[in-house]
Amino acid sequence: MSENGNAYSERYTLNLGPQHPSTHGVLRIVADFDGETCISADPVIGYLHRGMEKLLESRTYPQGLPYTDRLDYLAGVNNNLPLALAVEKLLGVEIPERASLLRMLTCEIMRLASYMVGIGIYIMDLGAVSGVFYPFQQREYALEVMSALCGARMTQGYIRFGGVQADWNDEAEAALDVLYKELPPFIEMYHKLIDENEIFLRRTKGVGVITAERAKSYALTGPNLRASGVDYDLRRDAPYCLYDRFTIKVPVQQAGDCHARYAQRMLEVEEILKLIKAIHAALKETEPGKIMGAVPKMLRPPAGEAYAQTENPKGIMGCLVASDGKGVNPLRVHFRRPSFDNIAIFSELMPGHKVADLIAIIASFDIVLGEIDG
């Protein structure tokens, strides 16, 4: 008998990834197993490291902005925002109201698109391959809005220092109406499809439980944090842009297991839709045209360090910009990438679980490797 009670078990090392479909990219996990039970897990990252922070040091500020889309490439606009906010903090630029609303609207639309991928891939990793196509259809409606608005589906580079690139137009309006029409029936249908599925419940309930205390110590953020019972959302608790104008309801789950992380995202999708409608209504009341603040042609922020945070689909994204006050390039840009901090808990969370549970845990975190590796 081995120490975990298995009759005949053998210790071995299983190399999960980096080219494994359920690792959402090039995540590699070196795990030791005793029979079927994981005894240690070590995430190995860096396979998609592009030296983003080094690259940005050799580019001017406006040249550097589109690179950030490639961090969390499922929600490009959301990554532009913290860099823009940090640089604007250094410059002291005022952002027009309409530009702020457009930033928020596009961020929420891309948040929705990102959640759709997160939910769909999660279900697919648990074996329900058809479950991925319904959310991807909804994601397509969201990307259509972005495409109509600024001409790009995924890596939009829509946010500029001082404002946004393009004003709201009729085509985007029509695409958004399609989203309004299609999303509510989808949510209802998807709940029916997944919520009481016995395979799904057995594979996720009680698996990968994170207590609120451990979640805080590991600096988890976003839906993964809220699924562990910590009620914290930057948009409500420390509003940036104009989020303080809107009432944002933040759902919270208490269980902290893989199922709670799924349920959390599904509940948040409904809130995102409400928020999109509210921001859209507010946008209609502002005058079209003024979408850029008074920004100098050549950006030379004064010397100093500025840090800005935003609530991104994967968690809280932070951006530190240090300027020496002389050059047109930043001295240093650093991103706090939420997925990077979220998966640090894997080596503590995974031991004690079975091989198949590891897949459920990875999938439930909704990670993006572009963001983890930077």
Added chain:
Amino acid sequence: MTNNEVKTKAQVAAAMTKIAGVAAIEGTDCEYTVEASALIQAAEYLLGAGYEFLADITAVDYLAAGHFRLLYQIANYHNGDIITLKLDIPREAAEADSLCGVYAAANWLEREVYDMFGIKFAGHPDLRRILMWDGYEGWPLRKDFVQQPNKYQGRRRLD
């Protein structure tokens, strides 16, 4: 911990400046310079004061001034207040105390700083490279880093 138990910026300022080696930066209400000896004490105080969220650790290389500046962003899970600790360490003796004993999140964040700047963290349980591969030489985000030449010589003709 409820919202009331998180100390305000003013309360933090009153207590932080009493710690030897911590000084508030003029013109700000939440930024402090700390000395290497006071770092852990300051972090432990902040954790006890409700600042449970170690958002970020990173460094900036001030080559001309001859030092690295470590920046710790310590926030809470209630109101978005961030306390920034700034620690200057000399470039030739790039070492600081590890915060792993205070915040679990410090583990990976410090590994990333070590990987990119070669700053060592005393007391870190597992200080190895995280983004670059094992065996990689050099510290990429240092300002005096010279990029290794690309070993790829172009496609060989097959004739």
